[in-house]
Amino acid sequence: MNAVDWVHLAAFLLVLAALTKPLGLYIQRVLDPRGRTFLDPGIKPLERTICRLMKIDVDREQDWKEYLLSVLVFGAAGFLFTFAILRLQHLLPLNPEALGPVAPDLAFNTAVSFMTNTNWQNYSGENTLSYFSQMVGLTFHHFVSAATGIAVAAAFVRGISRDRAATIGCFQVDLIRSCLYLLLPICLVYALFLVFQGTIQNFSPYLRAGTLDGGAWQIIAQGPMASQTAIKMLGTNGGGFMGANASHPYENPTPLSNFVQVLSILLIPSSLTYYLGRAVRNSRHGWSVWAAMLCLFLSGLLICWWAEARGNPRLEQLGVDASFGNMEGKEVRFGIFSSALFGAATTAASCGAVNSVHDSFTPLGGWVLLFNMMLGEVVFGGVGVGLCGMLIFILLAIFLSGLMIGRTPEYLGKKIENRDVQVCALAVLIPSILPLVLTAITISSEWGTASLNNSGPHGLSEILYAYTSAANNNGSAFAGLSANTPWYNLTLGFSMLAGRFIVIMASLALAGNFARKRALSRRGGDFPVSGGTFCLLLVATVVLVGALTFLPVLSMGPILEHFLMTGSDLLF
Amino acid sequence: MAGQVHSLLDRKIVLPAFREAILKINPRVMVRNPVMFVTMAGALVTTIECSSAFFRGRSAAFSLQVALWLWFTVIFANFAEAMAEGRGKAQAASLRKARVKTVAKRLTSGGSTETVPAEALRRNDLVVVRAGDIIPADGEVTEGAASVDESAVTGESAPVIREAGGDRSAVTGGTRVLSDEMVIRVTADPGEGFLDHMISLVEGAHRRKTPNELALTILLAALTIIFLLVIATLKPFGAYVNAPFPIPVLAALLVCLIPTTIGGLLSAIGISGIDRLIQKNVLATSGRAVEAAGDVDVLLLDKTGTITLGNRQAVEFFPAAGVSTEELADIAQLSSLADETPEGRSIVVLAKRYGIRGREVSEFQDARFIAFSARTRMSGIDVAGKCYRKGARDAIEEFVTGGLPTDVLECTEDIARRGGTPLVVADAGKVYGVVYLKDIIKGGLPDRFARFRAMGIRTVMITGDNPNTAEAIAREAGLDDYLAEARPEDKLALIRAEQAAGHLVAMTGDGTNDAPALAQADVGVAMNTGTQAAREAGNMVDLDSNPTKLIEVVEIGKQLLMTRGALTTFSIANDVAKYFAIIPAMLLGTFPQIAALNIMRLTSPQSAVLSAVIFNALIIVALIPLALAGVKFRPLGTEVVLRRNLLIYGGGGILSPFIGIKIIDMIITALRMV
DSSP states (O other): OOOHHHHHHHHHHHHHHHHHHHHHHHHHHSSSSTTOTHHHHHHHHHHHHHHHHOOOTTTTTOHHHHHHHHHHHHHHHHHHHHHHHHHHGGGOOOOOOHHHHHHHHHHHHHOOOOHHHHHOOOHHHHHHHHHHHHIIIHHHHHHHHHHHHHHHHHHHHHHHHHSSOOOOOOOOHHHHHHIIIIIIHHHHHHHHHHHHHTEEEEEEEOOEEEOOOSSSSEEEESSBBBHHHHHHHHHTTOOOTTTTTGGGGTTSSHHHHHHHHHHHHHHHHHHHHHHHHTTOOHHHHHHHHHHHHHHHHHHHHHHHHHHHHHHOOHHHHHOOOGGGOOTTBTEEETHHHHHHHHHHHHHHHHHHOBBOOGGGHHHHHHHHHHHHHHHHHSSSHHHHHHHHHHHHHHHHHHHHHHHTTTSSEEEETEEEOOOHHHHHHHHHHHHHHHHHHHHHHHHHHHHHHHTOOOHHHHHHHHHHHHHHHHHTTOOOSSSSSSSOOOHHHHHHHHHHHHEEEEEEEEHHHHHHHHHHSSOOOOOOOOOSSSSSHHHHHHHHHHHHHHHHHHHHHHHHHHHHHHHHHHOOOOOO | TTOOOOOOOOOOHHHHHHHHHTTOOOOHHHHHHHHHHHHHHHHHHHHHHHHHHHTTOOOOOOHHHHHHHHHHHHHHHHHHHHHHHHHHHHHHHHHHGGOOEEEEEEEEETTTTEEEEEEGGOOOOOOEEETTOOOOSSSEEEEEEEEEEHHHOOOSSSOEESSTTTTOOOEEOOOOOSSEEEEEOOOOOTTTTTOOOOOOHHTTOOOOOOHHHHHHHHHHHHHHHHHHHHHHHHHHHHTTTTOOOOHHHHHHHHHHHHHHHHHHHHHHHHHHHHHHHHHHEEEESOOOHHHHHHHOOOOEEETTTTTEEEEEEEEEEEOOOOOOOOHHHHHHHHHHHHHOOOOHHHHHHHTTTTTOOOOOGGOOOSSSOOOTTTTTOOEEEETTTHHHHEHHHHHHHHSSTTOEEEEEEEHHHHHTTOOOEEEEOOOOOOOEEEEEEEEEEOHHHHHHHHHHHTTEEEEEEEEEOHHHOOOOOHHHTSSSSEEOOHHHHHHHHHHHHHHHHHOOEEEEEOOGGGGHHHHSSSSSEEESOOOHHHHHHHEEEETEEEEEEEGHHHHHHHHHHHHHHHHHHHHHTTOOOOOOHHHHHHHHHHHGGGGGGOTOOOOHHHHHHHHHHHHHHHHHHHHHHHHHHHHOOOOOOOHHHHHHHHIIIIIIHHHHHHHHHHHHHHHHHHTOOO
16 A cells, blocks of 8 residues: 555546546436537437437437336347347357357356346356457447446436426437447547557457467467457446456556556446436535445445455465565556456446456455445446436435434435335345345355355355346456356346346336426425435445345355454365 | 323333233234334244253253343334323323213204214204203304303313304314304214214324335335345355354344334334324324424414414504604593403503503593494594594594694504504594504514524415515514415415425414315314314314414424434444344354454353343333434424434444443343353
């Protein structure tokens, strides 16, 4: 934890804060079907053409059920599309390595994984997927799953900010505009930047290179990496081109590219809070939500960074220099801080890309990564859905303690009623209990523990991490678990579907509910939705719900492992 | 009698409440409260486990203690509810005393009367009541007028007049006629009368959960489900790390985690809110109405009776040019001697302050008194050849020859601008000056309104006065807004407008023409002296008919909601410490290294579990007084209130169990209970 790292952290936060407002303003224009942007001259004709071809009436808005139906149909179609490509990749072009069809359970898992913006990868990209599968089958989802999240967030925010309205926008329009005006232009510039940093972008067959020790040949995978890497980070997808993901020198070549990649994970989720503030005409509210997220993010990061910098006493006993910290599983070109920052960001924001092996973090460092996901991916969270999750937590926080100001709870002048609470409870309940229940079943079964490479508390952490990552649509993995088995493929796939669509359904139902409500106008008597008290309340609610649900299992996983590491000689 | 405050330790309430608490242990009753239902299930499972251990000859001392304390948790929660109900029933019993068996003299279609029991009366029957009769049912006077003793309902011993037509035509069953005779049309079937309704509500027999209570119950149920699964999955996790978790420990952890504190106290809080209203002599038709009172942010207040004392008083004399103040006071008093209105009386009193001695009408044998009349709008005296008059400006203007002098005119305009009423004093040829009549604002109101403003509540005065007067009074009383020259139908329009602008409105009313507005308002408090229509339209009735009480009603509503929120927050915040007590205890046997997590340094795993369970049970009892009395209500800005309550109930909720569990652990260690 040296001075350079602190400067690195400060610079990172400064740049993130500085970009939040301008991008938030831009997003507001993008999400307004009539909004004007500086890209209109180039993109407007394209948008019009697409809308005309798809027969979309830009002026016709949908109520929440129509909106939800559109999301579901679009998701189902996307799933079938990718599933078909993976199963048929041996018949499709751009397959120089002549890779065969993907097994059905793996294809199901992968298609679900990318459609739900999870990008859990039970395969290694370079050994399993053709260029066509990666670019068309997967990168397609990198864009549209991110855009779907943004669209749902926009619908939710509209629901909150409208007064006695029946509709919450049009999914097709939100989807198209998010892709065209937001994701594609940024990715274009971003991919070029990555190429400038050294990321490759080609369709060449894999290279065979002679190694230095002579005699042995090394296969070096090639491919269109810059384009996929850009959107995998920006859209908080996380599915790398390579199995090694962002630790691979092709995907993440330099400290600068690393800095920008971490930044791009948090960029859109962070800007969406500003969009929220603008849309509800209370910028302070947007910033307060941002501050609460930042507070959660920083606490996790600092613990993780500290734990990694402190290193592993067992290794020190073996003579490893303690001043390096815990470098196991980390790239030397990134070091402790950049790895901790990447890890904290990728788990907080539901990205799932990794630049180091999470499995090799110290127990406490790994606990932070796990706990970030357990909070429900609301610490910035996945693009769009992170904000949705946070809004649900805001409603819960206000419902639980809003009574203390002597009024039945209301958020921005709208009463939080029975139905809203039911929906919120469901949205928190399912992603919380799914990992618990599935981990419990898996850990007590032969076919579950057979995939483990570690026993003891660390083995529990590995399985728990997998299901938590899936149910919260993160996608990162503790290595050490061979999850490409039918049981894991199916249950993880199911978790991803449930985690994604429960939150989306809840968000849209709440959007519809809130849009219909009468906004009470309170002059000075509102529930305070900005300022320190609100931030504290929100942070406390998020942490408390996460902690109360997961503390028992965590105490038998990473927490126990920590005490065993420091206080015993037990090996696992 | 309504309005009585029962002591918390009133034996007549506490003892039956204990009995009730045991009787309520019935799955069919408990299932209404999911949190306590799960607690009961936990207690049951532990009991079974305990007895099976006993019969298999293993030590059951620990699980027996856990089982006992789990049952205590259930009983304490039931006790809290029974206490609140008991207090309500005590109120109801005094109301029911009014319900002595009565007979009614029903008018037959032939015009004769027949004697029937009160229960036989049906809606629209006509009955005759005479002096000494108990009015047999709620109704409306259709003929005659009588004085009625309503103390059975209101506690107010002064008799009130009830008469056909107008705004005082409603009578309540159970009240007694003191004089005269009248015919009443019955407006409620037996058992559905106003009193019956109120009694059943107070007793809790027909208490339905309010929308907010329902929503909270659902959230608590969701939390309970999460914790159920958290505990259920602990068993396999424990098996994986080779840590066996006994059933009593899991049940203990479950009950500690689910929000038993708020689950146990929720209905008590709701009942006691209604109960507190009754202590103020206000009956609410539903718990929903009490909640709505907390939500209100616009209060419509009638000027007369609510903001002002109901009559104006003379406060100053302004003599015309060339007239001394004493002379004006003297003439003003003379001309008011025969004026029996409060305004007239106040002039006589004011004049005394200028050294004018009090005079009696009887001193003036040869004088002719002219009493005040609404038509002439003057009163006065013809004495010693002079015709002294005092009255409204335009009335005097017509009366005197040559009109009013300019200084007097200016003076009257000035008074009107200040919200007062000018009375001009003159005789046929000379104008003496002006008397300043002023509305007297009830004590303490400006303060109260300022506090409301801090809470974001706007106060609006409704008055028939002209805008000048209205504005002046509104300013003096510290109101935010006023509606001047209001006709009854304007009230309804104003409520609709406020609601359309996103406000929740409370008002008071008594007349039949108030009924639509009372029904439209989010909280409508009808005066008990008002018409039946008004009482049915509102969702609360003030037995004292004191419109200022609307303010207290709002405060009670807010207090109820605050109490519910505070205890919910407290209950959930409690869980943190319980984890720190129980989780290390569960793992300590297999992994001694985890002892570092035992930050409270509890003696042993068993004492830790037991201490947490005991704390969890006792905290319910400890908080019963708070649930019944409500948290202290402080009229501060919402942000301040939130910060304060979060600190006390959130922060306190996290810290207090650490201390409580540690103390209990020390006690049970000292007593060698484990």
